[in-house]
Amino acid sequence: MPTEAKAKKIDELTEKLGRATIAILVQTQGLSVKDMNDLRQKMRTAKIEFHVAKNTLLRIASERNNMANVDKAIFNGQTAVAFSYDDEVAAAKAVADYVNTSKVVVLKSAILGGRSLSAEQVENISKIKGGKDQSKAELVGTVQGPLAQTYGLLSAPLRDLVYIFQARAEQLNSGATAE
Numbered sequence: 001m002p003t004e005a006k007a008k009k010i011d012e013l014t015e016k017l018g019r020a021t022i023a024i025l026v027q028t029q030g031l032s033v034k035d036m037n038d039l040r041q042k043m044r045t046a047k048i049e050f051h052v053a054k055n056t057l058l059r060i061a062s063e064r065n066n067m068a069n070v071d072k073a074i075f076n077g078q079t080a081v082a083f084s085y086d087d088e089v090a091a092a093k094a095v096a097d098y099v100n101t102s103k104v105v106v107l108k109s110a111i112l113g114g115r116s117l118s119a120e121q122v123e124n125i126s127k128i129k130g131g132k133d134q135s136k137a138e139l140v141g142t143v144q145g146p147l148a149q150t151y152g153l154l155s156a157p158l159r160d161l162v163y164i165f166q167a168r169a170e171q172l173n174s175g176a177t178a179e
Helices: 004-019 033-045 055-064 088-101 119-126 132-178
Strands: 022-027 049-053 079-084 106-112 115-118
Touching: 004 049, 004 055, 004 079, 022 088, 033 049, 033 088, 049 055, 055 079, 079 088, 088 106, 088 119, 106 119, 115 119
Parallel strands: none
Antiparallel strands: 022 079, 022 106, 049 079, 106 115
8 A cells, every 4th residue: 555645756757657648767867956857947947847766656646547558568667757748749859859969868768649659769750840730730731722722613604604694794784775
């Protein structure tokens, strides 16, 4: 049975995992206090919550969120978790940028949509240009362009027929007023 403090931490982690769009796990073992404070500051400016968590508590929190597709092997070693509640791509970029500049911090894994991602998959997410909103806009543009073209093609004959009727009506009206 967990102690009251551990139970509170499990509840907190369960709530954060349930709300987060992505939770990125990193290993910060060997990081100095100054560098850890720098990392926390960079995560704060990127609107990412950064916590050091015990693996057992994190595993229990994932189980409470019914994340059955999360590989339990990711919960080993010293673990810090970066929770993002908005943009998965921006969070992956912020963490990957810090990992690439740091010689000590190691990207372990991530939890996205109730399943675990490898460090390589997180790196690939961080390479998406623009972010989640730009990707959505590009998708809408890709779908909308051909649809607008198809609409124009299908409505052109009817539109042209209406213009012909309108021109003929104007021609007949002008001939009736001349007499």
